[in-house]
Amino acid sequence: MRILLTGFEPFGGQSLNPSWEVARALHGLQLQGAQVVAVQLPCVFARALPALQQALSQHTPGIVLALGQAEGRCDFSVERVAINVMDARIPDNAGAQPIDVPVIAGGPAAYFSTLPIKSLVAGLRASGFPASVSQTAGTFVCNQVFYGLQHALMDQGVHSGFMHLPLLPEQAAHWPGPSLPSWSVNLQVAGVRQALVLLLAQRQQGWADAAIGGGTLN
Ligand code: PCA
Secondary structure (H helix, E strand, C coil), rough: CCCEEEEEECCCCCCCCHHHHHHHHHHEEEEEEEEEEEHHHHHHCHHHHHHHHHHHHHHCEEEEEEEECCCCCCEEEEECECCCCECCCCCCCCCCCCCCCCCCCCCCCECCCCCCHHHHHHHHHHHHCEEEEEEECCCCCCHHHHHHHHHCCCCCCCCCEEECCCCHHHCCCCCCCCCCCCHHHHHHHHHHHHHHHHHHHHHHCCCCCCCCHHHCCC
């Protein structure tokens, strides 16, 4: 069984992206008989989904965890939902900036993660890694990839989802504007490794999610 772990190339003028630093650090890891395969995705609307599809076809994973950078987030953001819209605040790495364009024309408004998001958050916290459920993956390339991932794997029996990561300290040190939270790459690698351990355990247990209340009013 393979676990596909995707990360993005740097974007927005950065030279690092924590999602790729973490994914590549875990590439080749064997966990309880499962093999981690890391694939880098371009931060380009026109190329990200073909690259994802190629990775899915090539590696036929049993679990997919897609990772992305979310500057400003202070913990591991386990995303609940992908929405069918691309609405870019900044141009992607090819200069494209779609505004209010569907990811997949005629597709449903949204797809939910098929990972047990509450169990994952609880398990990460219990292991010492701050984590929370996020109700939005934004409307940039991460959300596009998350939507395309859930669309591609619909009814395939492959559990998949998305997690946003905080900045790396090297990025936060030079970030313009008010200071932003960051986690070291070692901490992020350890946390994502733990997330994969938790997902493998949940796979053994039939993917039942924990009934932990998480709603907020804001
Ligand atoms: N973060 C961006 C795109 C690539 C990444 O790592 C996002 O949140 O959409």
